Amino acid sequence: MFGRRKKQEYGGMAAPAFPAEASPIPVAPVVRKAPQLTTLARSAVGNRNYQQDALYVDSSKMLAANKKTRLLAVVCDGMGGMADGGKASRTAIQMMIQGFQTVQKHPEMSIPAFFRQAIVMIDRTVYSFPKENGRGSGTTMVACIIEDNRLYWASVGDSRIYIIRGHQMQQVTRDHNYWLILQEQVAAGQITMKEAVANRKKEALISYLGMGNVSLMDINPTPVELQYGDMVMLCSDGITKTLPDAQIQKIILADAVRPEQKAEALVDAATHINSHSQDNTSVVLIHYEEIDIKKSHH
Numbered sequence: 001m002f003g004r005r006k007k008q009e010y011g012g013m014a015a016p017a018f019p020a021e022a023s024p025i026p027v028a029p030v031v032r033k034a035p036q037l038t039t040l041a042r043s044a045v046g047n048r049n050y051q052q053d054a055l056y057v058d059s060s061k062m063l064a065a066n067k068k069t070r071l072l073a074v075v076c077d078g079m080g081g082m083a084d085g086g087k088a089s090r091t092a093i094q095m096m097i098q099g100f101q102t103v104q105k106h107p108e109m110s111i112p113a114f115f116r117q118a119i120v121m122i123d124r125t126v127y128s129f130p131k132e133n134g135r136g137s138g139t140t141m142v143a144c145i146i147e148d149n150r151l152y153w154a155s156v157g158d159s160r161i162y163i164i165r166g167h168q169m170q171q172v173t174r175d176h177n178y179w180l181i182l183q184e185q186v187a188a189g190q191i192t193m194k195e196a197v198a199n200r201k202k203e204a205l206i207s208y209l210g211m212g213n214v215s216l217m218d219i220n221p222t223p224v225e226l227q228y229g230d231m232v233m234l235c236s237d238g239i240t241k242t243l244p245d246a247q248i249q250k251i252i253l254a255d256a257v258r259p260e261q262k263a264e265a266l267v268d269a270a271t272h273i274n275s276h277s278q279d280n281t282s283v284v285l286i287h288y289e290e291i292d293i294k295k296s297h298h
Helices: 002-009 085-105 111-127 178-187 193-198 245-253 259-273
Strands: 030-044 053-057 070-078 139-147 150-156 160-165 168-171 231-235 281-295
Touching: 030 053, 030 070, 030 259, 053 085, 053 281, 070 085, 070 231, 070 281, 085 111, 085 139, 111 139, 111 150, 139 160, 139 231, 139 281, 150 160, 160 245, 168 245, 178 193, 231 245, 245 259, 259 281
Parallel strands: none
Antiparallel strands: 030 281, 053 070, 070 139, 139 150, 160 168, 160 231, 231 281
């Protein structure tokens, strides 16, 4: 046999085996990374009879190298003491989505200018709703548009936007309530801090959509440059009046809570802690991250 003859020629060792056709050398997959805006959202009624919160966020988007990628997120908290807060918050969301479609068609449009126009239009629309028993409708709104990694935001009322970077969490919006005026009075020496804290009206809203002449709005004129790993959170006060900032941060940063469950974990924590009187609770999370794109080459 061929094998035996070769064995003798190699001094008793088996001849090296060469397959008829060389197999390809395996190549490890090439891991390419691409930036992505990953979105999560969760809303719950809590212990209220009606859901007056409304939210919207685009689905997760991978950033494109050859064109601007834009993403919209909005959270509105309809005002419970008014005729139909749910209608007000839903209307605000719908008008923001329609306006954003115009922004998408005009890449050169100023996003802060769009926010100003949208806020005035929504305010007038909600103000024009039929009044029940002389009381109108109203809603707060926080909105953000992320263009590639640049964050633009707008706020009217006391819903909030936070940026989480590393182990730091920062509220970037102000609460538009009577507390702002009380703080100014403290700074001017007109009242003491103790008197300000004791004021029962300190959480009463001084700006919301539906006033008919909204003037107090916060819009960042210069975008925030997001870094990989940053998270942006938009939420109604159902979160922030129940969970202290430290607990919100703990849930968001917890390794034990999978990324896709973080929005749900925040809402569940709020409704669990305040099981008797929990307000409508809504949260949107946007994670700016690098994701792996694997391509095998042979």
